[in-house]
Amino acid sequence: MxxxxxxxxxxxxxxxxxxxxxxxxxxxxxxxxxxxxxxxTTQDTRLNLNDYIRYKKIHQWGDSLxxxxxxxxxxxxxxxxxxxxxxANGNYTSFSMHQQxxxxxxxxxxxxxxxxxxxxxxxxxxxxxxxxxxxLHELGRNSAFETIDMQPLSEQLGADYEGGDIFYPQxxxxxxxxxxxxxxxxVQDKTVKRxxxxxxxxxxxxxxxxxxxxxx
Numbered sequence: 001m002x003x004x005x006x007x008x009x010x011x012x013x014x015x016x017x018x019x020x021x022x023x024x025x026x027x028x029x030x031x032x033x034x035x036x037x038x039x040x041t042t043q044d045t046r047l048n049l050n051d052y053i054r055y056k057k058i059h060q061w062g063d064s065l066x067x068x069x070x071x072x073x074x075x076x077x078x079x080x081x082x083x084x085x086x087x088a089n090g091n092y093t094s095f096s097m098h099q100q101x102x103x104x105x106x107x108x109x110x111x112x113x114x115x116x117x118x119x120x121x122x123x124x125x126x127x128x129x130x131x132x133x134x135x136l137h138e139l140g141r142n143s144a145f146e147t148i149d150m151q152p153l154s155e156q157l158g159a160d161y162e163g164g165d166i167f168y169p170q171x172x173x174x175x176x177x178x179x180x181x182x183x184x185x186x187v188q189d190k191t192v193k194r195x196x197x198x199x200x201x202x203x204x205x206x207x208x209x210x211x212x213x214x215x216x
Contacts, residue, residue, distance in 0.1 A: 052072055052073065052074075052078075053070060053071070053072060054071040054072070054073065054074075054075070054078065054102050054103065055069070055070065055071035055080070055102070055103040055104070055106075056068070056069070056070045056071070057069050057106055059106070059107070059108040059119065061108055061117045063088070064086060064087045064088035064089075065084070065085070065086055065088075065117070065139075066084070066085040066087070067082055067083070067084055067085075067108065067117075067119060068082070068083040068085075069081075069082055069103070069106045069119065069121070070083070071099070071102065071103035073099070073102075074102075075101075075102050075126050076100075076101065076102070076125070076126050077099070077100060077101075078098075078099055078102070079096055079097060079098050079099055080096065080097060080099055080103050080121060081094055081095065081096040082094065082095045082096075082119055082137060082145065084139070084143065086143065091143050093143055093144075095137065095144075095145040097137075097147070099121075099123050100123065100125060100133070101123040101124050101125035101126060101131070101133070102123060102124060102126070103121060103122070103123055104122055104123065104124045104132075105120075105122040105167070106119060106120060106121055106122065107119075107120045107168075107169055108120070109169045109172070110172075111136070111169075111172055111173070111174065111198070111199035112138075112199040112200070112202075113172065116138060116139050116140065116141065117138075117139055118136040118137065118138045118139070118148070118199070119136065119137045119138075119139075119145075120134060120135075120136055120167070120169065120174070121134065121135055121136075121137065122134050122167045124165070127163075128163075129162060129163025129164070130163050130164050130165070131163050131165065132163075132164075132165025132166065132167065132176075132178070133150065133165075134150050134165075134167045134174070134176070135147060135148060135149050135150060136148040136199070136204070138202070146202065148199070148202055148203070148204060150176075150197070150204050151204065154206075157193070157195060157206070157209060160180040160181045160191075160193070161178060161180065161181070161193075162178065162179040162180055162181045163178060163179060164178055164179040165177070165178045166178070170196075172198070173196050173197060173198050173207070174196070174197040174198075174199075174204065175194065175195070175196055175197075176194070176195045176196075176197065177192050177193065177194050177195075178192070178193055179191075179192060180192065180193050180211065191211050191212070192211065192212050193209065193210070193211050194209060194210050194211070194212060195208075195209040196208045196209065
């Protein structure tokens, strides 16, 4: 009787071990592609892209080149991208760069007259002087961009710099204007300094400058 009991007990334990082993080795169900992901529970679950895309403009060059300039970030810091679409050659590429301040203006021109366009990016800091900066990105023949930075103002040109820069292209040149500090307290009118740059051998060269009275 005892021998029969132990034989029955051993058989039951063996069956339980086999069943348990089968359950552990059973593969997990593969998630369905149609299965919905659980909703996020964080405070900011949906990103409003309009709060971060600060600037967007499309430029066309010739019949087949299109450039989308888009700035991403805040009013004081971020980055911008240039998306190139070359419909004639089926080439689509992009270029990105960090920025201080915010992008306020862009334009396209061929300043060095080599038939390859340069994209001008104008940024402005949100400090008290509204400091402005400008750089060029020239499109190469291999569809890569080469960056051309504007050098800091020389001691002569920047001695009375006050800020409020504006940049604009003019007949193959780049013009920069900014307010100057008025050291003569008896004079009420502000003076604006105007500097003209030309692109030569991938460098921005100052060709002329003058000071004029602010008409505003």
